[in-house]
Amino acid sequence: MKIFDISKFTEDELLQIYNSLNSWQWNELLGEKPKNWDSMKRWHNSIIGRLFLKSKRDIISPINRQIRDEVGLNKILKWHWINNLGKTKEEYETWISNEMANNHLRF
Incomplete structure (x- = not known):
């Protein structure tokens, strides 16, 4: 299932995006940062946090998975x-x- 439309990016742009996200940085090629990105935790250790609070990993993982599937x-x-x-x-x-x-x- 595709979460984010990566079809508009060149391969080099996808690699740049992957690299940025892999370093917990939002890439400007993706557009505006998600709400509260700068104060968002990278991940949540508690079950409550994982269930109810959004983390950077929740946003990054699906995008980077798509990129990895696309470029290898x-x-x-x-x-x-x-x-x-x-x-x-x-x-x-x-x-x-x-x-x-x-x-x-x-x-």
């Missing part, structure tokens, strides 16, 4: 390695090959 984990990880970690494509390819060879990661 490999592209998300590659984008992170190049843009956040400052690594090269070759360094990413070496790392991902090692992770997959050692059964630490599967796609």
Whole structure:
């Protein structure tokens, strides 16, 4: 079930959005922040909180799940390695090959 319409975004925009949300930051490409976003808790530990109060995780998780389903984990990880970690494509390819060879990661 799609919660948020991501069809209007390019792949690179989706990767930027995923990265922002994964860091608990609202991305301006998504439009206006949800009400009370800045004061909203990241998640709720109590059952009462989880049942009755909205958290950032409640909003982020479905959007990032959609993005992950659309672009795939490999592209998300590659984008992170190049843009956040400052690594090269070759360094990413070496790392991902090692992770997959050692059964630490599967796609």
